[in-house]
Amino acid sequence: MQLAASGLRMPIGADIILHQQPDPEAVLLDGERLGRMFADTAVRFKTPLAMVRMDLELERNLLLRSLGIREDEIPKFHFSGGPSEGIRSIIESGFKAQLTPRLKAQLDAIRYVSGCPGLFPVGMSIGPFSLMTKLLADPISAVAMAGSGLVAEDDPEVNLMEKLLQVCSEILQVTIGAQLEAGAKAVLIAEPAANKVFLSPRQISKGSDIFERYVLEYHRRIKNLIEGHDALYMLHDCGELTDYMVEKLAGLKPALLSLGSSRPLWEVEPMVPKDVVLFGNLPSKQFFSDNIITVEQVKQTACEIITRMKALDHPFILGSECDVIMVPGREREITEKVQAFMEVVCG
């Protein structure tokens, strides 16, 4: 709240700084260098929020490696049957034997940042629903069938989807818990698949509880975990959202709610309680192209967001719609536009 009131602006920008390193892949495996990089990102963008890089493959890789899936099969792997019962003991062990090098480095990085005076370490994790969607070949149909009233006992696809969602939730309790133990003072949960592509607004408007059952319920568990460690639960969803979805996500009362750019921030503002800081929502996924958005247009959009949000008197942080990902060959376009919204003086 204080940061929002101070007029903070920032991108979710660790990937920008990572790609300014000579050896990004090596940095991702070295906790201390990674931690220094997160700290540098915060300093570079003049924010005390030292956010971990958004890597939505970390937990998926952890699960699949733990199950013994071959390294070269992991990228395209989808479950056709439920994970073996062995997964329970692996989760219960806290993945101690199987922690992936990247995840281990991320935890070490959080430890490093937590030792930096003036910085507020913000962990990052994929949400359970989005993680589940990455494990199935066709998660949309499975969720749609559940939304049409089929239950796990009737339909093997619904059964598998629900089983995997439960496993995802359990895994994330462990991995988010580990980030909190490492010193994260907040964790941003990225749940981009909780949107109208994966969850039918038509079914929801007809009374289906799929959004409640498959998204919100699992987020309440995560929120309890995070707040149980006296840390802040933050939420990011850059998918296309209906009013119902925005209201329900805002109703989880995250300390910070980051939305993609599918809706102007001032349009969703009335659906968000005043004690939830809104974050965003410059169209940073388009920053790579001057044909799509120019530096001038970024400045104009930034000023419009600032002016309109101030008029609504809602706490907000001007930022990117998502993590700003470096597109090879387009570094200049991206960094210029990030710089532009960080520095623009609105008249």
Added chain:
Amino acid sequence: MNQLKELVMAGKAKEAEARTRELLAKKTEAEVILQKALIPAMDEVGELFQKGEYFVPEMLVAARAMKQAMTVLRPVFKEKDIQPLGKVLVGTVKGDLHDIGKNLVAMALEGAGFEVIDLGVDVEPEKFVEAVKSHNPIVIGMSALLTTTMMSMKDTMAALKSAGIRGQVKVMIGGAPIRKEFADEIGADFYGRDSIEARNFARLVVQNEA
């Protein structure tokens, strides 16, 4: 016939398959079933999607129901040597493993009577080139979800050009970060916001209007 159309639109795959068998057993021509029930069903689903009354989940389950019905019709078409509307090649570009958008496009095209050659995900430019040479499609559809991988589309365009086959095929692109400006920048023929626009473009190509 109407019942089959309704079943497809509601995404009832098993029932759609059974109804298709019934119609065939009653001596209804396979071509008539396709033209009077299945394609109209998918067209109406597409219209409802564009009006904002149906969403991706409804489209997907309807397409699955149509696919299921097609498992009954396809052997009949093969036997009678009935040709599809045209061949379309689809794939998610190199470095990108996301397939939902690409699958939706494939299903919309199949639903309109096209034969779809699905190259899968993480498709190298050279693989697109080889597939054009071997399948001779009328359209290629390229998909990407990530800003980091969409540049592979540019590489694929270059590969088609240097193989000397760019002129023989139309190229359409789509995916979350893609915009018309990007399509223009890389020299693609069409940018589709969704699978229905992609299907409509392929129809125009068949009619020589694209």
